[in-house]
Amino acid sequence: MASPPLSPSLPFEVLDDTKPADNSLPAFMVSTTRGFLPRMDPIVSLPAEFDMVESILARMPVKTLTGEPGLLFYGTMGDVVLDELPDLTDAVEKYKDDLPMQNALYRDYSFLASAYLLEPCHIRFMNKQPYGLGRDRLPVQLARPIARCAELCGFKPFMEYAGSYALFNYKLVDPVQGLAYDNLRLIRAFEHGLDPTSSEAGFVLIHVSMVKHSGPLVAGVMSCLDACAPTANHSFPLSQRKAFNGGLTSMLSAMEKVNGVMEQMWKKSKPTSYTSFRTFIFGITSQSMFPNGVVYEGINDDKPLEFRGESGANDSMVPLLDNFLQIGMPDTPLTEILKDFRSYRPGDHKRFLEWVAGESARRGIRKFALGLGESEDGEQGDLLRESRALWIKLMNQVRDFRWRHWCFAREYILKQTSHPTATGGSPIVTWLPNQLSAVMEDMAEVYTQVGGSGGGLGKDCIEIMELVERQSDGLKKEVSKYCAERGVKAAGYA
Numbered sequence: 001m002a003s004p005p006l007s008p009s010l011p012f013e014v015l016d017d018t019k020p021a022d023n024s025l026p027a028f029m030v031s032t033t034r035g036f037l038p039r040m041d042p043i044v045s046l047p048a049e050f051d052m053v054e055s056i057l058a059r060m061p062v063k064t065l066t067g068e069p070g071l072l073f074y075g076t077m078g079d080v081v082l083d084e085l086p087d088l089t090d091a092v093e094k095y096k097d098d099l100p101m102q103n104a105l106y107r108d109y110s111f112l113a114s115a116y117l118l119e120p121c122h123i124r125f126m127n128k129q130p131y132g133l134g135r136d137r138l139p140v141q142l143a144r145p146i147a148r149c150a151e152l153c154g155f156k157p158f159m160e161y162a163g164s165y166a167l168f169n170y171k172l173v174d175p176v177q178g179l180a181y182d183n184l185r186l187i188r189a190f191e192h193g194l195d196p197t198s199s200e201a202g203f204v205l206i207h208v209s210m211v212k213h214s215g216p217l218v219a220g221v222m223s224c225l226d227a228c229a230p231t232a233n234h235s236f237p238l239s240q241r242k243a244f245n246g247g248l249t250s251m252l253s254a255m256e257k258v259n260g261v262m263e264q265m266w267k268k269s270k271p272t273s274y275t276s277f278r279t280f281i282f283g284i285t286s287q288s289m290f291p292n293g294v295v296y297e298g299i300n301d302d303k304p305l306e307f308r309g310e311s312g313a314n315d316s317m318v319p320l321l322d323n324f325l326q327i328g329m330p331d332t333p334l335t336e337i338l339k340d341f342r343s344y345r346p347g348d349h350k351r352f353l354e355w356v357a358g359e360s361a362r363r364g365i366r367k368f369a370l371g372l373g374e375s376e377d378g379e380q381g382d383l384l385r386e387s388r389a390l391w392i393k394l395m396n397q398v399r400d401f402r403w404r405h406w407c408f409a410r411e412y413i414l415k416q417t418s419h420p421t422a423t424g425g426s427p428i429v430t431w432l433p434n435q436l437s438a439v440m441e442d443m444a445e446v447y448t449q450v451g452g453s454g455g456g457l458g459k460d461c462i463e464i465m466e467l468v469e470r471q472s473d474g475l476k477k478e479v480s481k482y483c484a485e486r487g488v489k490a491a492g493y494a
């Protein structure tokens with residue numbers, strides 16, 4: 001069926017060539033090749049003016065590269081910053097036109113800032129005490145440079161997932177082997193992460209290895225949007241649907257790889273080791289360690305600031321699918337947190353996600369995919385059923401991702417600590433289930449709309465939906481159990 005003509009909207013430039021040598025562009029853009037990874041492999045070393053930053057970062061981890069205990073082992077990181085680090089904001093300014101370099105500076109200053117603020121909590125945690133309070137003032141030699149390079153790169157002046165801890169924090173041992181897992185090492189670490197076999201390294205590098213597959217995901221989204229573009233020639237409905245199904249197939253295959261890599265987390269990063277390095281990736285917002293925020297000396301008239309912590313919630317793959325598939329989230333305070341997370345990412349990722357949400361709605365992507373009321377006969381009917389099955393399988397990948405996530409949260413966090421909030425500041429028991437149950441409810445609705453088990457979508461879809469039914473029941477019971485154990489209200493959780 002031909003789509004009605006739509007009013008034009010501004011195009012979004014998705015790169016095919018990531019132009020790795022162009023320093024005038026931000027490190028993070030969106031491409032069909034590297035997806036949401038930075039345009040080039042991250043810059044490892046800083047210019048000579050920042051030798052002291054390098055020196056402190058090298059001495060900082062609980063276990064340094066040589067295997068010797070570092071500043072965070074002894075709890076002397078804060079003193080070293082105050083004694084040795086000058087305010088290098090002028091040097092930051094000198095490189096203001098080199099955006100990838102600004103990103104490297106942002107990464108490195110954000111490591112220093114988080115280690116500085118959370119060091120006292122780490123020392124208490126190691127001594128089996130509650131976290132207590134973090135430092136509530138960031139000294140000027142950290143506050144001014146991080147504020148400036150974050151401003152230049154478009155980040156918040158606090159450690160973020162993409163720009164710092166995860167996606168701008170890997171280096172290749174051998175450039176020829178590229179992004180193969182065993183060829184990756186961390187550039188910076190808090191705990192044992194400079195050892196590639198450590199749980200901290202595994203935690204970060206699994207994220208990178210998943211996002212490595214996001215290029216075909218982005219390409220698939222663009223193919224589907226193109227197939228339904230107002231300018232596309234819709235006088236050949238079969239070729240339009242074939243092109244659309246091709247896009248969905250590319251997205252599905254990318255997500256199968258992403259979820260396959262995610263499953264490796266269990267082996268590469270141990271559930272019992274997570275809580276010891278995670279202390280350093282907590283944020284300020286909604287955390288007991290910073291009840292009054294943090295004063296950044298010399299910034300914001302010395303009035304306290306707060307930011308959410310580093311979290312995979314700021315990865316862009318699942319939000320891309322949420323927006324493209326038009327997955328409805330419940331109107332709960334928990335969903336407000338999800339929306340807030342959407343602002344903690346590179347500017348181009350943010351704009352792309354917003355653009356896809358708008359275009360998916362404007363071009364009627366979901367309506368086209370499900371084709372309710374359309375003829376189900378002949379080749380057209382076969383192609384329509386293929387679209388519907390692919391749509392359900394894609395939703396299933398989002399479910400699979402979020403279900404595994406819930407299992408991670410249970411094994412790495414709920415069974416290890418009673419701290420009520422995750423690093424990003426979301427409530428640990430109810431937040432992930434808010435989205436997971438929304439996806440499963442949406443899947444059940446779509447499946448009913450397209451005829452359920454009688455809709456001719458094949459055995460795979462029947463099995464997927466049986467699993468959804470079992471997991472929905474299981475999730476409700478588990479969440480109720482954890483809520484009761486921890487005295488948390490389940491209200492607000494869909």
Ligand code: HEM
Pocket residue numbers: 203206207210262265269274310311312313314315318319338402405408409412413421422423424425426427428431432435436
């Ligand atoms: C041991 C492994 C992991 C643990 C314990 C974990 C933990 C969490 C927690 C607690 C949240 C809640 C948000 C917050 O921080 O406040 C979250 C959200 C999220 N994380 Fe992870 N995470 C893990 C691995 C990953 C990986 C490998 C990715 C890959 C990109 C990822 C992507 C996400 C996403 C997309 C969300 C938002 C979920 C949603 O929208 O429903 N996480 N994670």
